[in-house]
Amino acid sequence: MAQNTTRSLNELLINLFDHVMDMEARAVITEAYSDISNNDLHIIEAIGVEEPRNMSVIAHRLSVTVGTLTTNMNGLEKKGYIRRERSLEDKRLVYVTLTEKGRKAFYHHRDFHKRMIRAIIKDLNEDEMEILYRCLVNLNLFLEPETMES
Numbered sequence: 001m002a003q004n005t006t007r008s009l010n011e012l013l014i015n016l017f018d019h020v021m022d023m024e025a026r027a028v029i030t031e032a033y034s035d036i037s038n039n040d041l042h043i044i045e046a047i048g049v050e051e052p053r054n055m056s057v058i059a060h061r062l063s064v065t066v067g068t069l070t071t072n073m074n075g076l077e078k079k080g081y082i083r084r085e086r087s088l089e090d091k092r093l094v095y096v097t098l099t100e101k102g103r104k105a106f107y108h109h110r111d112f113h114k115r116m117i118r119a120i121i122k123d124l125n126e127d128e129m130e131i132l133y134r135c136l137v138n139l140n141l142f143l144e145p146e147t148m149e150s
Contacts, residue, residue: 006017013139020116027112035079044081044098049106052085052095057105075130081105
């Protein structure tokens with residue numbers, strides 16, 4: 001690959017990352033959700049709307065420690081986005097669910113991502129979408145913590 005193309009691709013990736021983070025913050029943190037951060041919304045996303053998740057599972061999904069997650073959960077619980085309950089079978093386990101307010105925030109955040117994906121693939125045919133997918137899988141593998149250490 002030509003050096004100019006490689007340099008351009010690098011600049012594009014840097015700009016895309018910055019733009020996605022900025023745009024997501026502006027699109028998702030609206031007046032209705034001004035009491036939480038973009039990071040809080042990613043925690044809400046990791047909790048999900050299915051069955052309750054325990055703190056370890058959520059921390060693993062976010063690549064953070066349970067201790068770090070606990071600090072964020074305290075704020076989300078105080079603001080009414082989540083509910084925590086100890087397991088009846090094993091008191092060491094804490095399960096987290098979204099409240100109605102948390103579910104609304106979840107769907108609000110998910111809708112932003114759906115719009116972003118539609119914008120990315122709107123002019124791509126199936127073959128191009130497959131290539132894009134493979135490129136993003138490769139990028140994701142490169143960014144995995146184990147890969148970054150080597």
